[in-house]
Amino acid sequence: MNKKQLKEYTGSFSKPSKMPGYSYGLPAWECQTGGKLSKIKGTVCYDCYAKKGFYAMYKTVKEAQYKRFKAIDRPKWVYMMASQINLFKTKEFRWHDAGDIKSIKHLLKIFKVCKLTPGVKHWMPTKEAQYLKKIPVNRVPKNLIIRLSGTNVDGPAGKFWPWSSTVTTNPKKATCPAPTQGGKCLDCRKCWSRKIKNVTYLKH
Secondary structure, three states, X not given: OOHHHHHHHHOOOEOOOOOOOEEEOXXXXXXXXXXXXXXXXXXXXXXXXXXXXXXXXXXXXHHHHHHHHHHOOXXXXXXXXXXXXXXXXXXXXXXXXXXXOOOHHHHHHHHHHHHOOOOOEEEEEEOOHHHHOOOOHHHOOOOEEEEEEOOEOOOOOOOOXXXXXXXXXXXXXXXXXXXXXXXXXXXXXXXXXXXXXXXXXEOO
């Protein structure tokens, strides 16, 4: 199948200007844990960026996110996703620049996609701790890093999972260099590295 046919089946990839490679964004309106946190001041999801700006402004963006969300349940989604990622010849891939995993079945499908794209480094941030607790860490494909996102701004990282991300209001505590690089990753790949246990982002 060509890129057009694969895109029709799985939904299109997004190309965030900040990051290398491509991403697969889902509707933040469907986040389970994030949906609850978005109503609580002081959490990292409060005033969610993925529910405003161009995500909410343009009908086509939201429609594309929901198309991807529904496509996950299609029988050939794993193989179509892997084929599309391989065709793009990208070295890095981010799962969910918006949205989050919706079930353990969804998570295990992502594992299969990663195994079928061994030349790609995958990164997935998530707040859905309830699903991570159901799998042993050694079951995660070696080319995928899942970072458990901290709940509160200036709060601690989750303790049960080996890789995490947190948000701070203190520039001196931020370990993500993007704010000093025009908002871009440039040559930084901390988020994709298993050697980096925690990445701390500056709240913006």
